[in-house]
Amino acid sequence: MNALPWSSSAALPPTENQPIAPVIETAGSDGSAESKGESQQDLLVFGKSDVKIKPKGVRVGNETVLGTDDRVRITNTKAPPWRKIAGLKLKPRPPQTSSYIGTGWFIGPKTLLTAGHCVYSPSDFNGWIGSIEVSPGQDAGVSPFRTVTATKFFALQQWINSADPDHDIGCIQLAEPLGEEVGYFKIASQTDAELENALVNISGYPGDLDNGRNQYFHQNRVLRTSAHRIYYDVDTYGGQSGSPVWVQASATSEAVAVAVHAYGIGGTAPSLGVTANSGPRLSPEIVLTVKEWLQAASA
Numbered sequence: 001m002n003a004l005p006w007s008s009s010a011a012l013p014p015t016e017n018q019p020i021a022p023v024i025e026t027a028g029s030d031g032s033a034e035s036k037g038e039s040q041q042d043l044l045v046f047g048k049s050d051v052k053i054k055p056k057g058v059r060v061g062n063e064t065v066l067g068t069d070d071r072v073r074i075t076n077t078k079a080p081p082w083r084k085i086a087g088l089k090l091k092p093r094p095p096q097t098s099s100y101i102g103t104g105w106f107i108g109p110k111t112l113l114t115a116g117h118c119v120y121s122p123s124d125f126n127g128w129i130g131s132i133e134v135s136p137g138q139d140a141g142v143s144p145f146r147t148v149t150a151t152k153f154f155a156l157q158q159w160i161n162s163a164d165p166d167h168d169i170g171c172i173q174l175a176e177p178l179g180e181e182v183g184y185f186k187i188a189s190q191t192d193a194e195l196e197n198a199l200v201n202i203s204g205y206p207g208d209l210d211n212g213r214n215q216y217f218h219q220n221r222v223l224r225t226s227a228h229r230i231y232y233d234v235d236t237y238g239g240q241s242g243s244p245v246w247v248q249a250s251a252t253s254e255a256v257a258v259a260v261h262a263y264g265i266g267g268t269a270p271s272l273g274v275t276a277n278s279g280p281r282l283s284p285e286i287v288l289t290v291k292e293w294l295q296a297a298s299a
Contacts, residue, residue, distance in 0.1 A: 024189045024287040026107060026294065028254055030080040031183030033145065039079040043072060044255075045199035045219040046248045052233060053199065053220055071216040071235050074203060077137035078144045081255050082215060083182040085244065087138030087205040088172075090118060093130035100124065101212040103204035104134060105244040105257070106184035107290065109177035110297040113187075114242030115262045116159035119170035128153060132172055136182045138205065141213035145182055150174055154293050156286065166228035168262045168280050170242075171293045185244055185257040189284040195230060195247075195258065198222045202234045202261055204243030212239040223274045228283060230259040231268060231276035238264075245279050258282055 045053065074082045090100040104114035112134065119129050132150045135143035150172045158167035190198075203217040218235040225231070230245060245259035259279040268276050280286070 024284045024291075025256070026187050026287065026291060028186030028256075029179070029183045031083070031179070031181050033078070033083065033181045033183075035079040037076045037079065040072075040074055040076055040082070040217075041079075041251075043217055043219065044201050044248060044251075046250050046253070047199060048197040049199055049221050050197045069235055071206070071209070071218045073209075074215040074217050075139070077139045077215055080183050081185070081246075082203060082217075083137035083145070084179075084185055085203050085215060086112060086134045086136040086143075087141075087212065087215070088114065088118060088242065089133040089135075090125075090129050091131045091133070092125040093128075096126065101205060101207055101239045103240050103242040103261075104132075104172055105242075106136070106179040106182060107187055107257075108184050108294045108297060109179040110174040111179070111184075111294050112172040112174070113244070113257075113260055113290065114170050114172060115260055116155040116168040116170040117163075117262070118242050119153040119172065120155045120160055122163075134172060134174065134178075136178065137215070139214060145178065148174055148176060148178060154296075156289065165263065165267060166226075166280055167286070169260050169286060171290070173293070173297050185246060186254055187257045187282050187287060187290065189282055189287045190247070190256070190258050192225055195222050195225050198247050198258075200230075200232050200234060200258075201246050201248070201255075202232075202236060202240070202243050204236070204240035204261065206237035207239035208237045216240075223276045224272060225281065228281055229278050230281050231272065231274055231278045233274075233276055236261060236264065236277050243279075 088102040102118040104112040152173040154171040156167040158164040243261040261279040
């Protein structure tokens with residue numbers, strides 16, 4: 001989420017590693033919409049690396065939380081996986097008049113995941129957000145598909161009860177199955193061994209570039225995991241809260257989302273010994289809750 005000017009989150013305590021249960025997952029889809037032009041899938045990274053990788057694409061600036069800005073603009077957002085990612089305009093209920101931006105991504109025909117603080121915030125929204133405009137594949141402020149307005153939301157109970165950053169995950173429900181057209185991500189609760197040194201991809205709508213009107217991408221590696229969080233040296237900025245964090249084993253394998261981006265380096269405790277951005281991990285328990293959200297959308 002981002003309301004200009006953007007401010008970073010306060011430092012958060014580390015979590016402790018715990019055993020991870022067997023993988024629980026949901027299905028993905030590339031959608032029915034036709035894809036034309038350059039897909040820019042050559043930007044994606046696959047597999048693992050125990051060293052920081054060199055950036056792909058053209059650099060677009062010099063200001064980001066992790067030093068040199070290596071983010072790349074996605075210019076063909078009509079192609080998967082980019083069209084599965086949506087720019088969000090968050091509109092609180094009256095009498096509040098300030099609007100915010102964020103990022104969400106489809107996990108089903110009518111369902112998107114985002115950060116919990118994009119749908120529920122006592123400080124910013126006085127509770128639940130009023131409505132969210134969802135623009136899949138937004139480019140130059142406009143969706144190449146269409147923009148729809150959502151008014152039904154969910155969030156993890158731990159986020160609602162105590163703003164627990166390890167459970168900062170929310171859900172947006174649409175009235176129409178737009179995800180059948182644009183596609184949706186597979187999600188999975190991967191193990192520590194699977195995530196160690198994994199190369200991850202993140203794309204979303206940062207407020208410091210084009211005021212969040214365009215989609216920007218970066219990729220690098222997982223630096224550390226905990227029971228409830230994944231830490232990575234991937235460039236992000238306010239407005240990208242809610243972005244998917246996904247992995248792929250190879251160029252021909254399916255993209256699998258493993259976390260929801262939510263925090264800059266201010267959310268990484270110094271005791272962890274890494275300079276990293278982070279997002280709540282899609283643990284088995286959380287994936288089971290997400291499955292309930294998907295079922296609610298299909299009811």
